[in-house]
Amino acid sequence: MGESRNTVSKTKKSAQTQARIISSYLSLMQEKHFEKITVKEVVDKANITRGTFYLYFNDIYEMQQYIEDELLAHFNSFCLDVQEPSCALQCNLTDWGFSLNPPAALMRWFEYCKQHGEAIKALLGSYGDPYFVIKLRNQMRVFVNQLMDKDNMPHDQLREYYLETFVELNFLLARQWLNESSESSLTIERMTTILNTIRVGANTLSYFERKQNK
Known part of the structure; x- marks a missing residue:
């Protein structure tokens, strides 16, 4: 029993050390490009030895890849693999009685950014990895x-333009939101409401264009 507790304690300490190493690295990324950060800078900031660093990662690039893989995997499980009920926006457009309340799924992007605030802020910043941004943007699409499928929006040219606009707005708002102080930043609900204005507008325009073309 004592040995089991000891194992748990060591595992917890190990996870905390790894988290401290990653946090120190992400903090340095606020000041310089990730490819120019050295192991020495990371261990000095984390207040550990080089030997401790190498227990977790072979080099900076492996650590960068680990962080990115974890973030992308969590985006998949947290945003893409969750089944949300359809809000059926189209059903109510005929009488202008549709609700402006965003679907719960729309909040997930900001919840995800909040959970990984330090990493997302660094990787989407000026010194982050542009290839990671491309991968995350593809997942956002x-x-x-x-x-859009749940809103029954057709796969037409209008949808493609709104898709790109919506994706870019997600990233733009996330960058601004994460760079604000907690006292001045909007709530997740308010940020989602801003995004939802684009969603409502896209569906409204799409509905009336289809109605005119009948």
């Missing part, structure tokens, strides 16, 4: 397409 899948996420937004899922929302």
Whole structure:
């Protein structure tokens, strides 16, 4: 029993050390490009030895890849693999009685950013990895397409333009939100409401264009 507790304690300490190493690295990324950060800078900031660093990562690039893989995997499980009920926006457009309340799924992007605030802020910043941003943006396109499918928005040219606009707005708002102090930043609900204005506008325009073309 004592040995089991000891193992848990060591595992917890190990996870805390790894988290401290990653946090120190992300903090340095606020000041310089990730490819120019050295192991020495990381261990000095984390207040550990080089030997301790190498217990977790072979080099900076492996650590960067680990962080990115974890973030992308969590985006998949947290945003893409969750089944949300359809809000059926189209059903109510005929009498202008649709609700402006955003679907719960729309909040997930900001909840995800909040959970990984330090990492997302660094990786989406000026010194982050542009290839990671491309990968995350591609996953965001899948996420937004899922929302549009639930709204029954047709796969036409209008949808493609709104898709790109919506994806870019997600990233733009996330960057601004994460760079604000907690006292001045909007709530997740308010941020989602801003995004939802684009969603409502897209569906409204799409509905009336289809009605005119009948």
